[in-house]
Amino acid sequence: MSHDDWTANANQTVVVSLVAPNTNSESGLRTIGSFHPKFTYPIFGDDEAIFGYRKLQIELRYSAWDMRPNLNISYSKKFPGQGDTQAADIKEILHDFLPEVAFQNPRDFEAAIRQDHSGWTPPGKLVTSFDSGDKRLEVWKGSLGDPTVNQLLRRIQIFVPFFIEGGTAIDVDEPDADRWTVYFLYEEKKSTEFGKSEYIFAGYSTVYRFFLYQKPTITEASNGQQDQSKKDLVLNGDFDLSDLPCRTRISQFLVIPSFQGKGLGSKLYNVVYQDYLQHPQTVEITVEDPNEAFDDMRDIADLRFLRTTPEFNALHLNTSLLIPKSGPAPKDILDNAAAEAVRRKYKIAPRQFYRVLEMHLMSKLS
Template sequence: MADINADWSADSNDAIHISLVTPSVGGTTSIHTFNPKFTYSIFGDEESIFGYQGLKINLKYNASDMRPGLQITYNKKFKAVGDIEPTDLKAVLEPFLPKTAFEKSSVFESNISAIPADWHPPGELFRTIEIGGETFEIWKGNLSDPFVQQTIKRIQILVPFFIEGGTLLDLDESEDDLGRWTVFFLYQKKQSTATFFEKSSSYIFTGFSTVYRYYMYTPTTPPQSPNGDKIAPEFTLPVDGVSFDTLPCRSRISQFMILPPFQSGGKGSIFYNAIFDYLYDDPYTREITVEDPNEAFDDLRDINDFARLRKDARFQQLKLNSGLKIKPKGPAPTKLFDTKAYEEIRAQMKIAPRQFARVHEMYLLSLIPQSVKQAPLHEDEEETSKKSLPPPNKEDEHIYHLWQLLVKQRLYRHNKDALAQLDRGERIDKLNETLMGVEVDYGRLIETVNERSEKQKAIEIGKGKGILNGEWKEGSCRRRRRGRCLGALEFTDDIKECFKMYSRFCIQMNEGGNEEKGEWMNGNVNRRDERDERG
C-alpha cells in the first residue's frame, strides 16, 4: 500500500498552478503563474492528492474580472481497487469554485475575449496610487452588490490557498447582513500598446480585503430617558426605519490578501493605509480592529500604525511621568501617564485598545536612548557594542524602568489567570523573559519604520527614485525576526505553550533564526467569532 501511495500520490501545493491570463490570438497569454501556499483545508492535512501520475491542476483567472477556468491533466489515472479510488477532483473543488469554472477551455477563452475594453472593477473607484512608476487603483463596493458578490465567488478559493485557517464568506445570508460587508479590490492598471490587448481590459487583479461592520453599543450618560419614559429593555436589529449604515459600529478587517506576484514595493502597506483612511473618515465607525491576524499581518499593521501615530502631535504628548518613583518594596505605581488623555486620543484615532497600547509602548521605547536599552541582536553579530554610545544617565535609566513596568503590567493583566497558577518567583521570571522578547520585537519594528522614513526622506530630496510611500518588506531591517513567540505570554493563553515557545525563541536566537523572505500580508477572520481586542 505504501508503494501505491508513493507512485500515485502528488503534492497538492505543487500540482496546482494558478495563472493570471489575458485573451490573445489563439487562446490566452499568462501574465503570472504561482502555486498555493496551503491546500490542507481542501485536500487534507497531508496536502496530498491520490490516484494520478503527472497531475497538473491549472486554475486560470482572467486577469481583470477574475473569471476562473479549470483545466486538469495527468499522464495516468489509478484504476479503483475495492474501496481504494482516485481523488474525485471535481467533487473536491466544486464547493470552492463557481460552476462556470468547470466549463471547457474553449468556452472560457471565448468568454474572456468578449469582455469590453472599457470594463472596470466592481464598485466605485476609491483611490488611485502611483507605486514605482506603476498605477494602481483601489475600488470599493458592498457585498450586497451582485457584481461584487460575483467577484468574491470567483476568488474565494484563494482564501484557503493563501490564508492559513482562512474560511469562506457565507454568501447565502440576508441582504441586510451582506450589506454589512465592505469589499476593497486592489487593481493594477496597465497602459498597453498591443493591438489585440487594446480590445480587452487594462486592469490586473492584485489583491482584496473585506471589512465587516458590527454594531457597537455605546452606553449613554445621563440615562436615555431623563423624563422618566419607559424604555423597552430589548430590541432586535434591524429596526424598522433605521439603517444599519447609520449606527455606530466596530469595523473589523477580515480577509486581507495581496497575490504573490505583487508582494513587494509596499503595496500591502499602501492598501492597508487606504482601508484605514476610509474607516477613519467614516463617521459611524468608532473602532477599527483586525481579528486573528497572522504574524506577517501583525508586522504590517504594527509598522503602519506606529508610523501613523508617531507623527500625531497629540500622541507625542503621551509620555511617561518621569516624576514617579519606583520603590524597592510595596505596590508599583499605576498612573504612569495621563490615562484620560490617552483614552481620548485612542478613541479619536479609532484604534482598538490592545493595539493602541502596543503602539504606545513602541513609541515610548523609541524615545529611550540605545545606551540604556538592552543591546539589539543582529544577523551578523551577537550583540551591538555599547562602547561607542554615550554613557546612560540616571533619568534615562529611570524612564526605561518605568517603560518596563508599563509593559509588565499590561502583560500581567492579559495573562492574569495563567500566571496565577505559578509561584511568585516563576511569575517574575516569565514576565521578565517575555518582556525581553517584546522589547526585541519592538526594536525590530522601530528600526524598520526608521529605515523606511530615511529612504522616504532621501527620495523627497532627490537622492532616490520611485515612490516608497508605505514601503515595507519583511526582513528589510538588519534585525531579523526570530519568531513571533517573542512575546510569548502575549500571544497565547496556554502558559505552558508560552514557555515552550519562548524556549524555541531562545534557540532560534542562538542559531541565527529562520526567516521567510517576501511580503506576506494575508490575514483572515471568521466573522462568527466575535472576540474583541480589549486585552
C-alpha cells in the first residue's frame, strides 16, 4: 500500500460554504455558495497535501450572516499508525487558524443558526449601500476594538491563508486594536424565511493607521524639544493618537469567490479610498503587498476616479518638447510640481500615482 493511497489534495478536500436556514425543511440548511481555497500551503505544508485518510472531506460551513464557522471532518478510513508515520491531526492543525466555536458539534451549530436572526445587522456602522446588477450591497465598518467586529474578523481570518498568497493574519488581540478599521461587504436581501432583511457576507478589508513621524522643521530640530515632547505625550498615553497625521494602509482585501468578477472589489476599494480621502489626519493611502489582481483592480479604480478631477485632467505632456531637433534632452515634459500637488491632494502613494498618471498620459498620446 503506497503513501499516495492515503494522501489527499488539501485544496480540493477543503470545501468552504455559506449556509442559512432552509424555508422548505424543518431541520435542513440551504447552501448559498461554496468554494475551495486557492492555497492551503500555510496550513498543511508546501505540498498542500493531507496524509492519513481515505475519502477525506473537510467541510467548513459558515452561517452566511455572522460567519459563525463549523468544521466537519469525514473519511472512510484512517491510516493505522506505524511508528513515526501517523495520520495528520487535522483538528489540531486547524486550531491555529479557527476560533474555538468552529469545533462545536455540527448538530449544535445547525440548531444555533436556525434561531431567528431577523434584525441582525453587520457589526459597526453602515457606510454606504449600492445596487450591483440585481443585488443590493452594503458596506459596514467598525474598529477592531469593537468586540462584534473583532469576533467576526476572528472567524474569517482563515480566508487570508486560503486566498491571499503570502498574506499574514492580523493579531486580533493586539493592544492597539483601535488603529485597525475593518470594512465588511454584505449582500442585503429580503429573506423568505423571516420576511426581513437577510445578510450574506461577500468580502472585507482591513485598514491600519500608522502614526506618521514627520521630520521636525529646522527650528524644531535646532532646539530639539518640541518633537520630543510630542512623542512623550503619545508614549504616556496623554495624547490621542487618532489626532496625529497618519499613513493609512489597506492591509487585507478580499471578495469571496462567489462574488468576485462583478465589480464589487472595485466598489469596496472605492468606498475605503473615499473614506480616507475625507479623513483629515490621513496623509497617504497605501496598500500592503498588493498582488497582481489587486493592482489591476486598483489601477482601474484610481484612474477612473482621478479622471473625474479637473487637476488630474489638466496634467499633460508638453509634446512639443518630446522630439528635440537638437541640444540636450528636455527635462520639463511634464509639470512635475503640478503632478506632485495632485498626488498629495488625492493622497495616493508616489509609485501608484505615477504609474496611473503614465497610463493616463500614454493613452492620450495614442
